[in-house]
Each structure stands twice: as C-alpha cells, then as structure tokens.
Amino acid sequence: MASPFTPQQFLDLLPHARALSMRLDSVSDDGRVTLSMPWDARLVGDPATGVVHGGAVYALLDTASGIAATLNPGSAGGTATLDLRIDYMRPATPGQRIRAEAYCYNMTRSVAFIRAVATDDDGSRPVATANGAFTNEASRAAAK
C-alpha cells in the first residue's frame, strides 16, 4: 500500500466525510472497504418521507470507492473519481445507518474500476449500487 495513512486516518482527513459523520467499519483481506454513516435529519432530501438525499448516499459510495482504489495492491497512492454511476433501488429507511461496501474489481496502470453497494439494516436488499472508474496516480500533493 503506497498511502502513508491508515484508511481511518485518511477518512478523518476528508472534511466532507467528517461533515457526514462517515466511519470506517472494515477493510477485508481482499480489499473490500465498508464505510457507514448515521441517518441525520439535516441530510433529508424529501421532507415528505424523511429519506436521506441521494447526494449523501452518493458521497458515501464515492468515498468508499476512492479508499478501495487506493488500497488495491496496484495503486500508485492517489486517486480521483473519473465517473461514478449510482442506481437507486429503494429509499434508505429513515433512522437507520447507511453502509457502503466498495471493491476494486479491476486495476490497470492508470485506472481503477470499482463496484459498490449501499444498504441499511436490511442487508439483503440494496439501497443503491454504484460503479465507476477512478484514476490511479501518485498522490499529487505528496509528490510536491
């Protein structure tokens, strides 16, 4: 792993991840990264239902995906999202934590291909799925 930070330290450095109270739950041996964030009334996107806005779920999936990209053995240490598509399957149940699990299923010299799934307490029915392409590059600031 080229990153000088542990995943939790990396997460704590991201102001937007902190703003959404994201937490690193686990990193499996095969590189599956799980993050979660609590339901929060301030993140509600539809006042009629109390469901969290898709943008917050997107941020969680994007962050988990970025960490999965940098933890891949082929990572050069840094990453940025090139594109990320999210499919929303169902509303996340208000009051429940939202979890995102991301996995880098293919890595090239310059691109990390990622899939991710978001769930709430009912892990058998995804709230959202994501797939995207991330850059694989040296951490730009570290190189400076």
Add this chain to the structure above:
Amino acid sequence: MTERPRPEPVQIVKQRRDAALRALVNGVPYIQFMGFQFDRRGDELTAIMPFDESLIGNPLLPALHGGATAGFLETTAIIELAWQSLWEEMEQGRLDPTTLHPTHLPRLPKTIDFTVDYLRSGLPRDAYARARVNRSGRRYASVHVEAWQDNRTRLFAQATGHFLMPERTSAE
C-alpha cells in the same frame, strides 16, 4: 369586445415566483445543510454551491469532494424538474404559491440513476450549475446538468440522470 386584462404589476409577479422557489428550496433539509442556493431569471434557475471547508474531499490539493459535487448536481436536477411543474401550475393559476409551505409541497421527483463525469478537480471556490430537461414524460424524465466555477465554458463536472416523476394529483 372584451377588454384585455391589464398585466399584473411586475413586483407582484416576482414576489409570487420567488415565494414559490423559496418554499421549494427551503423545504429540503439537505439543501440547507449543504448551503445550496438558487438564482432565478424568469423561469431559468442557476444553482450555486458557495464554497465551504466542509465540502473538501482532498485536503492536500485542495479539491471539492466528488460526493459534494454529485449532491450539488443531483439537487440541481431535482429542483429544476420540480420547478418546471410548479411554474406551469403557478402560471396557469392552478396553484397559489402562498399556500406552499415546507410541510405542504408538491412531491419531488425520485432519482432512478445518476451518472457524474468529473472533468477537472473542483477548486475551493463557489460552483454553479444549470440543468436541462431533455425529456420529461408523465412518469420518467431525463436530465443533463452542467457545473462550472470560474468560466462558464470550462465545466468541472457534468451529469445525466433519470427520474421518476411524482404522480399528479390534479386531473389532466
């Protein structure tokens, strides 16, 4: 011969439209949390994401978090869709915007899917976005969103999404 009704005073028209937009935007907690604003010129909306430290995703560069950018674009698309229906109802006199209240708003469209292209890193500055509704049917809509910072022609992100439209309560 029937006399053509005098047009309403401009201030009345503006007040009505601004009140409707305010009710729509203020009703969504996430919009307040993220600090998004909407600027209106006639029926055209420009969304604004004023820079804030909490939007940063890469503190070393620094750059905006891709998730914050995505949330901004998705919100722009949803508000544009809701605004277009609201505008139509309001201008045809079927809806009185003074009855709009955060607890009593038209149902919002639901995102089916949303794809963001990140074209360059988001700078620690204000960002702007406009949405274009490419197709809006009774049930499904397809929306494209463009976002820029300093230069309108240098987009830093663009997105396409599909949305499920709320069922209309009024008879069509």
